[in-house]
Amino acid sequence: MYAIHNIALSMFNQNAEERDQTLELIPGLQGIKINDLPNEVLMDNQESPLAHMVYNMALNLQRATAVVINSFEEIDPAITTDLKSKFKKFLNVSSSPLISTSKKSTSTDENDECLSWLDKQDSASVVYISFGTVTSPPLDEMVALAEALEAIKVPFLWSLRDHARKLLPDGFMDRASKSHGKFVAWAPQVLVLAHSAIGVFVTHCGWNSILESISHGVPMLCRPYFGDQKLNSWKVQDGWRIGLKIEGGVFTKNGTINAIQHILSSDKGKTIRENVQELRAKASDAVTPNGSSTRNFEELFQVITKS
Template sequence: MEITGKKHVGVFTFPFASHPPLLLNVVRRLASAAPAVVFSFFSSAKFNNALFTERGCDNILPYDISDGLPEGYGYDRKVVGEAQIGLFLGVAEEEFKRGVQAAEKDVGVRVSCLVVDVFLWFSGDLAGEMKIPWVAFWTAGSSSLSAHFHTDLIRQKYDKLKDSVRLDDEIPNLIPGLPMIRFSDIPKEVIFGDLESPFATMLHKMVGAITKATAVLVNSFQELDPDLTNNLSLLFNNFLLIGPFNLVSKQKPSSKSDESCCISWLDTQNPRSVAYISFGTVCTPPPHELVALAEALEETKTPFLWSLNNDAQKHLPSGFLDRTTTNGWGKIVPWAPQVQVLSHCSIGVFVTHGGWNSVLESIGAGVPMICRSFFGDQPTNAWMIERVWRVGVRIEGGSFTKHGTCGALQLVLSSSSDDGLKQRIEALKDLAHKSVGPNGSSARNFKTLVDVVTGATL
């Protein structure tokens, strides 16, 4: 297939978790805004098969690259986490180079720009060799990006302070642009754990490369973290916040749709009364915490919609399902259409792991949060939610107990104890929606991105 007279952009994904669909979100917006550009989208066969119902999608062409797993083992093989990431990184650079050559041959046009997941730090060198722009995409928030970028600075401060402060002590100016945070809320790859692991090493190499990027993209909006945004804008070329994605993308209905009738059930509940509970597709609290959370819901008689997989449901207290679901004030489903659920007028609080997509979806819907974080950027996000934006609370002690969860539910849902939390989340919601509207900050940043990708600014 030869497409002459067109621009050709190579898109490199990090084929794990939510990274490929998030980058495809950006590419679909770019493809719509720049129909004269062909986008070659490189990801593993697993993700391409899931993301593309057909092998071609308008001006977006999927190409499979190896995920590093030995041929023939398939995805049922229990090679997960750091081990699988290590296998992928071992072949990634050559795989993407091979993919670019194949795409250029197919399209008949040289690649003129690379849009990549920033974890793929080596792609900056490839862009340099090709003498083309390199656009790096960070899938999380500005606070975690800043934490990783300032890894060396934070490690120096930790070495200096570790004998005189506790991990839960609040440290001023630990991250530039953030007045206060704790060491315990920093992503563990910065100062804890195996700092020589493939994942930690990848993140550190990313830090050394990202300042060379022609543009750095973030799924956020400027008004959420103005001080962090200003600080990072001084460090990066074209620091572009172009989200929240859930407010700018027309999502196609999921194949799962609403099989469990969540929305019709929510229609029967009182306004702002329901706790929506979901910890994403990766995180599940241990059995004793599931019990504590269930007991707190019963104790406070809080109406709830709980997205919980079938395997985890067996850990709930004996009789809990019968006592709560038969009388209509509780509903447990294996999957829920989260964006639609959060937008429903009956939702009063989101009990969440604090993953970045969930945080933005909750802000976009104006729903306060109760956070039980697990790993990665989640503790940092929870800190921002409770202490910086003040639109939610972290669960007391970091894990669910009956007492702590009862207190959090009553604090967030009770109007008598409201200290302005609901007003603050509504204010952030308004700012988020304005940012993606006509002449909003995210809308303007996206126009700059289109210019970079199409070569209009070069």
């Protein structure tokens, strides 16, 4: 979870008004609002499982021989520098850019169904939608998202489990499938994000999805739900400037239309796409033979073999 170890070093007990204040005390997260932090690390929510995990992490991290995270140093140099000063060894070992994107080596019916449909779409034109395996938007947001996709008629690929399909407006799936939409129960996400047709990833901002999107240069439209997802979405929009948070924090028809069009066709969207390509290049460099993630992995190997 992105930077959760750093937040674990200082929890906050704030009322609603104070939570709108910005924080400057966390290196690499200057300007973040208290309200953008995970609810589970605030002092008034100590009973949640994540709160207990973070608290115990704060107590024990400095005893660790090495702290290893799924990231790469260049994504946030200030955070890396700060945490290297706090722990015996702080190692970023993400290998996300190395994940195979070969159609042949991973060919399945699901893969072929998604990829053959994407092959027919224009470059950087498709909205890919996936909220992971744990959460789905509530009914009103599912309706708003569907209405937005139907209104703007952009091609979309939606990874949507069967139980969530019942939340869509009557007839929407049939109408969209005949014109500009594709629904699948499961999508090979790495292969999808690697496809040239993908223009934006609508995501819950889980950390694996963030890394996969960066590694393939895809801008994001963020609708976080819990845990580190709020913090991740703040970094996407305000830290790295490689995507947008959905307006007001929830899907509305107009807000979703504006955000998708913004990323796909506006001047600001062009800047977002350029920014994510720059970060993609840094992620790729990190796993070269002399890259930071490669060196960190080799150091981790030495730690393990000597223990």
